[in-house]
Amino acid sequence: MKEKMNGFITAVHRERYEVRANGEDLYARLKAGIYYTDHCEEEFPTVGDNVELEYNPLGDCLIIKTMERKTAFSRKDPDVGMGEQxxxxxxxxxxxxxxxxxxxxxxxxxxxxxxxxxxxxxxxxxxxxxxxxxxxxxxxxxxxxxxxxxxxxxxxxxxxxxxxxxxxxxxxxxxxxxxxxxxxxxxxxxxxxxxxxxxxxxxxxxxxxxxxxxxxxxxxxxxxxxxxxxxTPGMRELGMWVVDDGIDFSFTDINDLIIQCRFSNCTHNGEPGCAVAQALKEGTLTEKRWKNYWKIQKESEFQAAKESRKQAVIKKKSNKKSRGEW
Ligand SMILES: Nc1nc2c(ncn2[C@@H]2O[C@H](COP(=O)(O)OP(=O)(O)OP(=O)(O)O)[C@@H](O)[C@H]2O)c(=O)[nH]1
Ligand SMILES: [Mg+2]
Ligand SMILES: [Zn+2]
Missing domain, CATH: 3.40.50.300 (P-loop containing nucleotide triphosphate hydrolases)
Incomplete structure (x- = not known):
């Protein structure tokens, strides 16, 4: 008798997933007819994902659905040419x-x-x-x-x-x-x-x-x-993904200055009267922090442009790729 249950992923191995369901730890595999098909619409599960399981007391426990994620942390896939992991x-x-x-x-x-x-x-x-x-x-x-x-x-x-x-x-x-x-x-x-x-x-x-x-x-x-x-393992290098939304939060002071700037087309590059230039002059914004902001901004624009080109080509493929260890 097959039984359906819900669980969440606690670890990912090459083809085996550790799942916690009803307070128990189980091993599960992806159901082939759902995940390993040409038209697979399901995201491959990752640690923390809520999943739907098909449980057969005599056989395997199969993952049949990955529930929608409320948050996710991604990095560039270490395999060259693949997209987001x-x-x-x-x-x-x-x-x-x-x-x-x-x-x-x-x-x-x-x-x-x-x-x-x-x-x-x-x-x-x-x-x-x-x-x-x-x-x-x-x-x-x-x-x-x-x-x-x-x-x-x-x-x-x-x-x-x-x-x-x-x-x-x-x-x-x-x-x-x-x-x-x-x-x-x-x-x-x-x-x-x-x-x-x-x-x-x-x-x-x-x-x-x-x-x-x-x-x-x-x-x-x-x-x-x-x-x-x-x-998680220590991240040797932090692969930047598309970070547009993130920047608004960790640099709120700079964003405030940019909003305050009275020139809508200001490049904040030393124009007289620029709010950023003023803050730099008064010392309320340090040169170092401003440079950091730019560096991250540039990097994320670059990554975003690069990734969107790549994603367009490999979107389908990356979705289907089995995930390895991180
Ligand atoms: N003095 C002191 N040492 C600590 C403390 N926390 C961790 N350590 C030591 O730091 C070293 C590294 O700790 P880990 O917990 O292995 O570090 P990790 O972040 O898990 O490292 P990775 O698994 O390699 O990413 C160990 O020798 C710990 O004993 C602390 O609060 N005080
Ligand atoms: Mg550790
Ligand atoms: Zn300005």
Whole structure:
């Protein structure tokens, strides 16, 4: 007797999916007649996706439908020529982990923020390793300057400092995805929240602070209270996708200036009377931040143009491609 049920994807292997359904962990495959066809309309599921299952107690569990995503985090597919790869879906919050130690880098943080806003999820900045950090207060101020309207938490998985503040997000039915460079402590944090050593963690070389890319796949866990968390591998390079929407949020101060600018066709390139030029002169906007804005803006325009050309050609193909590990 075949039975239909709903579940969500907790891990993706080459052809096997780990699914949680009715509080149980199952393995499932994609139903061939639905996903592996020339006219397949279904998106290949990814971690966090809600799916419909056909459950046969005597045989396999088959995925027959990928539900519509409310949020998604994508990156360029590492296989040349392929389009977008969805790396996580349906999360509510994006915890951007950055170590207060060597990893601290505001430019990178701005990129993570941009990508987070673009995903549709709500970013929260989590500054890790407070127990071994110096200049925490100074760094916190720098972060607050670029993270307008974003909650910033300082935590330590060693002392437990700051964990209380994050409980507002880690609530039943809500999903949080962890992003951040290798070695910032995503898996340590995951284990701390689960109260179990479920993810392997790696020592980092203290001389150059490089992590070893300990985690190699994405994994969704359900905490005892029902909150869902997704641990991810460190992203060696953050492939920028179309980020137009994202930029409006992480650079709200600059967008305000651009709106204020009294010349509608201003290039904000030093024209007298330009609101941006004025802010730069007064020092309310730093030269560095303005350059960053442009760099990201240019990069995203470039990516968008490149991708839209590519997408037009491979749209069909990329939708059908089986997803590998990330
Ligand atoms: N002192 C201190 N060390 C920490 C803390 N959190 C993590 N670490 C250490 O940082 C190192 C890297 O931690 P991981 O949790 O493996 O880092 P990760 O972000 O999962 O790294 P990848 O899986 O490679 O992406 C380990 O040696 C941890 O023990 C912390 O709050 N304080
Ligand atoms: Mg890890
Ligand atoms: Zn202007």
């Amino acid at each position: 969805i790396v996580a879906a349906n999360f509510d919050y994006v915890f951007i982990l950055m170590s207060l130690n060597y990893d601290f880098n505001l430019k990178r943080l701005e990129r993570y923020l941009t990508v987070s806003w673009q995903s549709g999820g709500q970013p929260v900045i989590v500054l890790t390793k407070a127990d071994i950090a110096e200049d925490t207060q100074e760094k916190l101020e720098l972060v607050n300057q670029i993270a307008l309207g974003v909650d910033v938490c300082v935590v330590s998985a060693v002392t437990g400092e700051g964990m209380e503040q994050l409980k507002n997000y880690l609530v039943p039915e809500k999903t949080t995805v962890f992003l951040g460079s290798s070695g910032v402590g995503k898996s340590t944090f995951t284990n701390y929240l689960l109260g179990k050593e479920l993810m392997e963690t790696g020592e980092i070389r203290e001389d150059d602070s490089k992590g070893h890319h300990t985690t190699t796949h994405r994994q969704l866990f359900v905490m005892d209270n029902g909150a869902r968390i997704i641990d």
